[in-house]
Amino acid sequence: MKISRIICVIPARYESTRFPGKPLALICGKPMIQRVWERAKKVKLIDEVIIATDDKRIFDKAVSFGAKAVMTSPECKSGTDRIAQAVRNIKCSIVINLQGDEPLISPDIISNTIKGILKDTQAVVSTPVCLVDETENLSDTNSAKVVFDKNHYALYFSRSIIPNSTRYEKSKAGLYYKHIGLYVYKSDFLKKFVKLKESSLENTEKLEQLRILENGYKIKVVIVKKENSVPVDRPEDIKAVEKIIKMKGERL
Template identity: 50%
Template sequence: MPHITGIIPARYKSTRFPGKPLAEILGKPLIQIVYENAKKSKFINELIIATDDERIYEVAKKFNADVVMTPSEIPTGTDRVAFVAKEINTDIVVNIQGDEPLLTPDMIDSAIEPFFTEEKIDISTLAVKIKNTDDLFNPNVVKVVFDKNNFALYFSRNPIPFCRDALTKEEWLKKGEHYKHIGIYVYSKTSLLKFVNLPNSKLEELEKLEQLRALENGMKIKIVITEKDTIGVDTPNDLEKVIQIFKNKKEFSNAG
């Protein structure tokens, strides 16, 4: 079996929500919920939080996480993950977004599984079918189209594929299948280090989607379809939505 390392990048200075890794959800910091979920993965052998901030470092130490300090000038989460991964003897690296508290252990495992069966694969990630027009036409919800073998063809902030014959937004959902990309990435270590050393690509710069850099350079991205959706915490409003979901879960489990 390959050795699999999960790395959670956590930055304090988010533009839209400064300090969000430490924002509380029912008494626990966001980063702790993400860490504890990932810790339940069947396949991850070691799990590390990679941060540039002493406050996040200290909080992570309090809940006994393995945490590494990284330089603050590292530009992206993926670069932060690669900075840590390059020093580790491992085969597969899972980039687990630090703002995805609804990402479950089985979702993480399903993203990893293609590496056990596929020979020609650089990256794998998740997608869920879009069921409402708000998500379909929201540029903050990234869409993906893929080939018959579930390898990504393109990611976009626009709704893709384009439904030429649809007369209303609702008809788009009836006539075509549209998928939302869920931001977890599993890489072979070799592919991750190759990816971060590639120059930013033209499509990546236009859409502001770094996974397009991989596609433009011929890297193979496997799409795993999941039935579960998530809400990434990008704003305080997102946090409130997630808190409500956790409250409802707690009330349901208490009732049961």
């Protein structure tokens, strides 16, 4: 595909049922949203990084550490709606939705996921996944699992264990993959996606990407190495992230 600009948008909202004010939560003295922004800025393929929010506190903090920030409507139902609104007047060919709760995401994961969609003529979105090992809790519903075909196109995402099981089984090692919160959209499709009605599977699983599959579009799965990345879903996750930073250092 012909590439113009690649834009990365980090959606950030203040209100959260489980963790209000999460983007501004301090991790080793630095706001989480700043840590995510700094990871994105390290990716050479990205032309511009934007923080999209509906909260003046987040907007002001983003500007204070040098980020480009835009205010979006509080009526946006999802992060995808927010990023689509943020780039609606920007000419680009690729739009990255980088979740604001992944403060340790590797720049290499972002780069490889971008490359995945650039090389593919059938998929409209690419997203990274990594193998789950026996030390992880497969039944954790905060973590989406995924199965995909031999060409690495997603078949299904679920909060349940897929392939079906009640626990990690060594005989199925190599089949369990978990999803990492990053989406790389072809910009033309992003405009279509936000106009599609919410789907039944999406509402059942509470996973927005299922709307893409239910409407017959392809999602390219990019397998990446398991990293130290810990998504922050609850306040107690902050300690786990800080522990990794203290062990590995700020340059991990």
